[in-house]
Amino acid sequence: MQMFTSNPWAVYARILAGGLLIYYIFVGWKYFRADIKHLLGSRAKKRQSNSNAPIRKVKETSGPGPQHEEVLEEAQQVWQDEEMSFKVDKLLEHLTEEIQEAHQKNYDKQDLIQMLQIILKEYSVLKGTAFQSEVTNLIDTECAKYGSIHLSKGDKREVWNVV
Numbered sequence: 568m569q570m571f572t573s574n575p576w577a578v579y580a581r582i583l584a585g586g587l588l589i590y591y592i593f594v595g596w597k598y599f600r601a602d603i604k605h606l607l608g609s610r611a612k613k614r615q616s617n618s619n620a621p622i623r624k625v626k627e628t629s630g631p632g633p634q635h636e637e638v639l640e641e642a643q644q645v646w647q648d649e650e651m652s653f654k655v656d657k658l659l660e661h662l663t664e665e666i667q668e669a670h671q672k673n674y675d676k677q678d679l680i681q682m683l684q685i686i687l688k689e690y691s692v693l694k695g696t697a698f699q700s701e702v703t704n705l706i707d708t709e710c711a712k713y714g715s716i717h718l719s720k721g722d723k724r725e726v727w728n729v730v
Contacts, residue, residue, distance in 0.1 A: 609653070655698050658690055659705050666706065670713035679716050683726045694727050703727075 572578050595603070665686060669679050683706065693699050703723050710716050718726070 609656075651692075651698065654690070655693070655701065658686075658693075658702065661686065662702070662705060663709055666709040666713070670715050674716065676716050676718070676722065679710075680718070680722060680726055684728065687727060699727065 662683070665682060666679070669682060674682070687693075687702070690702075693702060703726075706723065706726065707718065710718055
């Protein structure tokens with residue numbers, strides 16, 4: 568009987584390495600799927616926002632003038648929007664968890680409004696921006712999802728009033 572290979576330990580090591588690779592990919596996907604998707608999604612958002620960033624050429628001048636300041640202002644605005652977008656994503660996750668908990672603990676409407684006001688107090692800079700409508704839509708969607716508490720338009724406006 569001939570041997571399968573001249574070095575069976577090398578074959579064993581390759582099979583073991585392949586098996587471990589498959590195992591860790593499976594475990595990583597099963598337990599860290601949300602983190603991986605969030606990481607990949609945030610990278611895609613950064614690439615997309617960088618590709619959509621306003622690019623303007625500035626005429627050569629002897630020194631920094633109004634045009635140079637405009638470009639710096641736009642760059643700062645893009646950075647702030649990315650940072651704000653990340654904060655809003657965290658806020659949306661937090662609100663989703665809290666509304667689910669409110670449903671599980673049978674909060675009444677006023678308790679839910681107070682809880683939302685306390686959470687949104689830290690995000691008062693969002694009031695009057697496009698992010699406010701995004702947050703309000705999430706609150707509306709989550710409340711409708713569980714069906715135990717329905718907020719009227721006035722209630723949703725009240726949520727944004729500082730406690």
